[in-house]
Amino acid sequence: MVGLLLAGTGGFIGSAARHLVRVGMQRFYPDERFPFATLFVNIAGCFLIGWLAGFIDVRGRMSENTRIFLMTGILGGFTTFSAFGYDAWALWREAAFGSAILYVVITIVVGLAAVRVGMTAAGMP
Numbered sequence: 001m002v003g004l005l006l007a008g009t010g011g012f013i014g015s016a017a018r019h020l021v022r023v024g025m026q027r028f029y030p031d032e033r034f035p036f037a038t039l040f041v042n043i044a045g046c047f048l049i050g051w052l053a054g055f056i057d058v059r060g061r062m063s064e065n066t067r068i069f070l071m072t073g074i075l076g077g078f079t080t081f082s083a084f085g086y087d088a089w090a091l092w093r094e095a096a097f098g099s100a101i102l103y104v105v106i107t108i109v110v111g112l113a114a115v116r117v118g119m120t121a122a123g124m125p
Helices: 002-028 036-059 064-078 081-093 097-121
Strands: none
Touching: 002 036, 002 064, 036 064, 036 081, 064 081, 081 097
């Protein structure tokens, strides 16, 4: 139950931060034909989850509750792309190259197809 509350609280913080980034970036990049804010959030989230994972690997000092709050909660709310990036890197690092490539390709291709199927299911031609 504690983990659920930590993940939920962190998720709120991460989602609010993502919203603030979007609002802030619209001031500098008002042209919404390119998703600058989403691109920034995805890259920043990947950097932050990589930094946290490296910090844990090097120093080995992070409680499970802190990890849930920061990685699952805040970064998960900020961008799920960071989790995707970390999972793909973890497979690559473990020399599971085929699995890493398959995971990336399936996530991107099937994810894009799922967006289209969802739009079709909603009635969009």
